[in-house]
Amino acid sequence: MTSDFPVWLAPEEREPAEAIAGLAGSSPLDRARAVGDGHGGLDRAFIRSAGAAGRYGCIAGEETIARACIAAEQWGRMVAPEPWIETNVVIETLSRAGPAPGHAVIVASLLEGRELASWASNNLPGWWGSGEGVRVEADAVAGGFVLNGETGAVPHADSVDWILLAAMDGGSFSHFLLPTGTAGVSFEPRECLDLTRPSQTVRLDQVRLGAAALIGARGSAPAEIARQVQVAIPLALSQSIGAMRAVTEGAIAHARSRIAFGRPIGSFQAVKHMLVDASLGIEMSAALRDAAARAVDEAQDDAAEIVSMAKAFVARTGIDVAHVAWQVLGGMAYMWENDFHLYLRRLTADAAFLGSEAWHNEHVVALHERSL
Amino acid sequence: MLPDPQADVQEFRETARAWLAQNLERRSGQEERSARGLTHRTIEDIATQRALQKRVYEAGFAGITWPVEYGGQGLTADHEAAFLDESEPYAMPDMGIAGVVTIKVCAEVILRHASEEFKRRHLPKMLSGEEIWVEFFSDSAAGSDLAGVVTTAVRDGDDWILNGEKVWSSGAYYADFGLCLARTNWDVAKHKGLTWFAVATTQAGVTVEPLREITGDIEFCRETFDDARIPDSERIGEEGSGWQVAQTALRFEREASSGSLTTGTKIPRPGPLAPDLVELARRAGRSDDSHARQLIAKAHADDFASRALGERLSRMMAAGHPAGGALISYVKLARGIVEPVHAKAAIEIGGAAAVTWPQGDRLGATFALDYLNSRVTAIAGGTNEIQRNTLGERVLGLPREPNVEQQLTFRESQDRARGLSKGQG
């Protein structure tokens, strides 16, 4: 959302913020709207130019999660309609899985934005509660595997080149990188609250994959996933925080200029205090996100706990912050043409993806089970 | 050759370490809280602590960064940090809330605004434990609206004659001086007629009345001033400059009550899971109850978030955020919001176990005390609403409310407000 409210960036945020804002040929919100209105899929040319500028794939080599979070926040400000987090989780997973032949090529093309990947993050064994389990089965056959079953909602599944998914493999779970064009793969459209992140169900019917599609060792998915979650959540929270900042800045600008009863509405305490609480929620969210990213980067022994605390807090706060802006914008927020609803939809969906507040709260307590 | 500053800090650290080991006792870990705890702070107990403070002062470990002429050591922040490090395991002198206020608020105001002679006279005694100071800020008639105090000082030759009433002065019953805001002119605008004074608690015309609080303990007091005569040499700042001086006082008070910010850039860690709530759940047989577990996790995250916020804001201020020190209000507000939420969660989780406990059970009593203390941050030293006004205007740049007192003298403004209370628009 555009605003004339002065936005302060920390010194380390300035260069990435400018670079990412300078990328878009078309306005980023036009891209979001194009996806949201269902005209055309992802803007591949844009993603290629972002990749060529080194701004798309970002968790590779020496890059820390903390630095990737800075970029994520910028993408979040523009409700970026690309599978940025998913692509980066796949890059990170492949980079760590070891030098399997072919993987390096895929990583390079993902980093450069020539190809895109998504991640079946709603179907991880043991995560996010019942009903979200893995419903894909893999059978080892000569020269590879045959996959059958279906996933839950996978963001941008029908527009990407690769999907990383976990499948039941005998008594355990294995990771596969599915080329979306493989015979037997089909997509069932879903309706989505978040218009800028369309998701589909992926059906797999006798899908034959070569041995190279297996990521890591057979049965290694559960350990891998714990790491993926720790990479994905700080990035996802950063995108939410960027969106929270954008809606709040828009609401502040509105509160400064909209006149009612002879005064700018921002001078009414009911309005002012709501906006302050929203800004406090954003800074507390950012403080937890910083702590989570640092904990993961430094492999702190409380990393899993901090990541879940941060996710639970931001899930609740992101929705609250969106609702504050909603109320302050008044009737304007109800107009389709106003970008606000794109952010509201995004923040609400963000709260539900990668585990709800309640799931993460319970996870935090369970990590302390011995002290109970 | 210049002395190596780091070698100097190291030497200071070693001297401190040796002195501490010989002169102070180690903390047992079972200490009561120093303020607002279960045990009343008696005058005798405070006297023991004053004596201990005197020894620390005489050994050269008080006012480490303060100028030498005011009793300090004139050393660097690194020296102070080294001493804090070394003294961590020891039971340092503890003069309760007023001990903190003396150094963290009153001395800061005096250093910046009092006359040279005043500073030389009072500051060394503040460091040595001889003078304990408290805040005589709030009037019975004015808390949030501090500039609205009606306690009045009238000039009489070289003295001022003080009349009025202060209230909620934490620790005043064992203190020696109050840093007192008084109105010295009713016939100018509200913020222009204020002046600060040092008021001795034992002087003629000053009565200190300890007040029983909702916790049952006695900590804050009411003072009545009945023609108390204050020498002009005890004035702090120029006559009529009280509001500028108050900005210093309020800033340091906010900092003192935002605790976590003083830990600066130290990286916070979550630590144990909300121990009070976990214990209450255990007592209530609800350790497996999912609602109780949700409340515990939320309180744990809220607590960690407000500490992490302090660290984040320190970084933002160091990086030159334009709102600067006004950002500290975020920490005060965060705590003012999450502490009552935590306290209500304790009641919800504990049920009957939180509101009734076996006689003599200190833990049960502590839960109740924590509940009763849970809105201190939300009210004292600038309420949540006042923090929201400050943040909204100074950080978010939202417009101020219309000022209904503009162009009125304080006297006129008071008359106008009295009319409004009686319903005369």
Ligand SMILES: Cc1cc2nc3c(=O)[nH]c(=O)nc-3n(C[C@H](O)[C@H](O)[C@H](O)COP(=O)(O)OP(=O)(O)OC[C@H]3O[C@@H](n4cnc5c(N)ncnc54)[C@H](O)[C@@H]3O)c2cc1C
């Ligand atoms: C435990 C404790 C210790 C204390 N210690 C000290 C001390 O040592 N020295 C000292 O001087 N004082 C002390 N105080 C006093 C404290 O600073 C005041 O209570 C506080 O500033 C609020 O003032 P008040 O009580 O007069 O409330 P009021 O100012 O009367 O406020 C009542 C309510 O009105 C709201 N309100 C007032 N103005 C506005 C506004 N402009 N906008 C929106 N809402 C508003 C407040 O937020 C509050 O909810 C202490 C208080 C407590 C509880």
